[in-house]
Amino acid sequence: MRKLRAKRVVIKVGTSTLVYPDGSINLRAIDQLAFVISAMRHRGREVVLVSSGAIGVGLNYMGLKQRPKAIPEQQAVAAIGQTELISIYKERFAVYEQKIGQLLLTRDIFVYPKSHHNVLNTFDALLAQNIVPIVNENDTVAVDELDHETKFGDNDQLSAIVATNIGADLLIMLSDIDGFYDGNPNGDAAANLLPHIETVTQHTYELAGGSGSRFGTGGMITKLKAAERMLKADGQMILANGEDPSIIFQILAGEPVGTLFG
Numbered sequence: 001m002r003k004l005r006a007k008r009v010v011i012k013v014g015t016s017t018l019v020y021p022d023g024s025i026n027l028r029a030i031d032q033l034a035f036v037i038s039a040m041r042h043r044g045r046e047v048v049l050v051s052s053g054a055i056g057v058g059l060n061y062m063g064l065k066q067r068p069k070a071i072p073e074q075q076a077v078a079a080i081g082q083t084e085l086i087s088i089y090k091e092r093f094a095v096y097e098q099k100i101g102q103l104l105l106t107r108d109i110f111v112y113p114k115s116h117h118n119v120l121n122t123f124d125a126l127l128a129q130n131i132v133p134i135v136n137e138n139d140t141v142a143v144d145e146l147d148h149e150t151k152f153g154d155n156d157q158l159s160a161i162v163a164t165n166i167g168a169d170l171l172i173m174l175s176d177i178d179g180f181y182d183g184n185p186n187g188d189a190a191a192n193l194l195p196h197i198e199t200v201t202q203h204t205y206e207l208a209g210g211s212g213s214r215f216g217t218g219g220m221i222t223k224l225k226a227a228e229r230m231l232k233a234d235g236q237m238i239l240a241n242g243e244d245p246s247i248i249f250q251i252l253a254g255e256p257v258g259t260l261f262g
């Protein structure tokens with residue numbers, strides 16, 4: 001059994017968990033997430049959800065099969081999809097009588113002392129009122145200028161930035177894969193799951209590949225960067241399969257599922 005500290009927990013859920021490969025929305029996963037998080041709140045844990053899916057849900061809403069190439073069009077899809085995504089969350093959480101709040105952040109928000117202060121105050125006030133903050137990157141302003149043809153948003157790192165700044169003990173990163181493997185399982189059938197990684201090294205990065213899904217952006221490299229950030233702040237991260245989000249109950253019970261970093 002694993003020993004975890006998990007009083008304040010950040011859960012990051014990727015597009016691959018929320019949207020089926022054919023582009024339709026996985027309402028079952030969203031409902032399960034709402035159930036698990038509401039149950040965690042009732043047991044006295046403080047939970048923040050970092051959810052991707054604005055673009056994936058927006059594509060579905062607009063009947064588009066592919067992500068548009070131009071950045072402004074992607075931003076428009078994200079703006080449309082985010083309203084739909086948060087409406088679905090609001091509806092599903094309401095079933096469990098759990099209120100939510102929406103925070104759209106950029107990764108640099110904690111660099112500016114005044115913004116940093118305001119954002120932390122908002123988290124504290126929401127958590128003190130038993131409200132679940134749901135965070136996504138503010139896709140309208142978040143384009144990475146240095147590499148903006150290919151890179152758009154990175155909730156893996158945003159989730160770790162949020163977790164370390166609000167002093168979370170644990171980051172649970174849900175994706176479409178059972179954990180971190182010693183090779184990209186999407187192409188390498190012989191790759192093995194690594195249950196425990198104590199430190200992220202150059203060698204770990206060499207085992208990581210890009211995204212496996214059509215709508216996801218980060219792949220494993222951004223997840224490793226997130227893990228590194230958690231470890232530096234003395235936190236822990238678990239990467240696990242979000243296909244059935246009730247896996248979070250197993251994680252919190254210390255069962256050896258997914259990959260533990262830390």
Ligand SMILES: Nc1ncnc2c1ncn2[C@@H]1O[C@H](COP(=O)(O)OP(=O)(O)O)[C@@H](O)[C@H]1O
Nearest residue numbers: 014015016175181184186209211212216218219
């Ligand atoms: N070493 C590795 N271990 C596990 N998955 C890997 C590895 N390298 C690359 N991947 C790929 O990363 C994918 C998960 O990243 P991504 O598609 O961005 O998911 P999400 O939408 O959940 O953020 C996996 O489906 C897998 O194809």
Ligand SMILES: N[C@@H](CCC(=O)OP(=O)(O)O)C(=O)O
Nearest residue numbers: 015053054055153155217218
């Ligand atoms: N902010 C973007 C997602 C960016 C992102 O990190 O996506 P993912 O790799 O699925 O976690 C969106 O909501 O579509």
